Amino acid sequence: MxxxxxxxxxxxxxxxxxxxxxxxxxxxxxxxxxxxxxxxxxxxxxxxxxxxxxxxxxxxxxxxxxxxxxxxxxxxxxxxxxxxxxxxxxxxxxxxxxxxxxxxxxxxxxAPSATPGAAEAVLQALPGDDQEQMLDLLVDLIRRLQERGAIPIQRMCASCRHFRPCAHADAARPHHCAFVDAAFGQQDLRIECRDHEAADPATRTAIWAAFDRDRPPILQAP
Ligand code: SF4
The missing domain is CATH 1.10.10.10 (Winged helix-like DNA-binding domain superfamily/Winged helix DNA-binding domain)
Structure with missing residues (x-):
């Protein structure tokens, strides 16, 4: 027991x-x-x-x-x-x-749903910092699953050839999207982006290394 x-x-x-x-x-x-x-x-x-x-x-x-x-x-x-x-x-x-x-x-x-889902409502009620931390963990979990071949490459920033992680000194908007040529913050990381273009495996590894280096220690990959 x-x-x-x-x-x-x-x-x-x-x-x-x-x-x-x-x-x-x-x-x-x-x-x-x-x-x-x-x-x-x-x-x-x-x-x-x-x-x-x-x-x-x-x-x-x-x-x-x-x-x-x-x-x-x-x-x-x-x-x-x-x-x-x-x-x-x-x-x-x-x-x-x-x-x-x-x-x-x-x-x-x-079309908006007549009744928002329970999961959606609970996620919306989470404090912003918790939402951001959860997004970071989800990106990491999804990346690991796709690198194991358990799921196809997802349309998220961490696998996109346009993603330039930690390219700016601005702590609020450290990342850069080369597709729209704009800086963006950690909370704006995309999991499903219509403009995503898959990077090749070597580029994905380099992107993740640069992204992971500047994450808070508790969220860094082992
Ligand atoms: S095109 Fe989309 S997935 Fe790619 S870096 Fe820009 S926002 Fe992220």
Whole structure:
């Protein structure tokens, strides 16, 4: 039996905590999906396509969502029937198609929810410093997962060729985005950026080394 003097290992308790939060987020997604008249997988497809000016191939959508290609194909077919997404011939490869949000799908994904999710409400209520620290940890966790090959490269600053970490002396805005040529702060790090362009592995390693060097000691990678 677990007691305060004989707890389960800390990583186990962290995983338990993350699982609780994931369950709440799944529940929030169910409610949001119902609002839009889709199921949670179809909602995830819509969210995945948001901001993708070049659309996505079906296989890439399946990879990002961690579902099988037949599951992604079925979900996309339903969304096409609902006129929320459309398929177009890939301009670079006439044998394949890419999936895009329609204007209706775009409006649906951007429409405010009638009832904000519980997880979203709790996150919004966190003090700003806690939000920033959590963002930093999430970036690190996601980076580790993608470097292990557990998830595809995500569209976040830490894997973007435009990211120049700690390029400025300004403590409030130390980072630089070369895409928009502007400085930005730690709290503005992106996890899902429509302008992201994946850096090659060597550049990703160099970016992370520069980023990690200036993080508070408690957040630095071992
Ligand atoms: S383009 Fe987006 S992901 Fe890349 S550095 Fe700029 S803000 Fe970050």
């Amino acid at each position: 677990e007691t305060p003097t004989s707890p389960t290992p800390l990583p186990d308790r962290l995983r338990e905590g993350l699982a609780r939060i994931a369950a709440v987020m799944r529940s929030d997604d169910w409610r949001r999906a119902q609002e839009l008249g889709v199921n949670p997988t179809q909602l995830a497809v819509l969210q995945c396509l948001e901001g993708r000016r070049d659309g996505m191939r079906v296989g890439d959508i399946a990879s990002v969502l961690g579902v099988s290609q037949p599951t992604a194909t079925d979900s996309i077919a339903t969304l096409v029937a609902k006129q929320l997404v459309e398929k177009r011939i890939d301009s670079g490869d006439g044998r394949s198609v890419r999936v895009f949000l329609t204007p209706t799908g775009q409006a649906a994904t951007q």
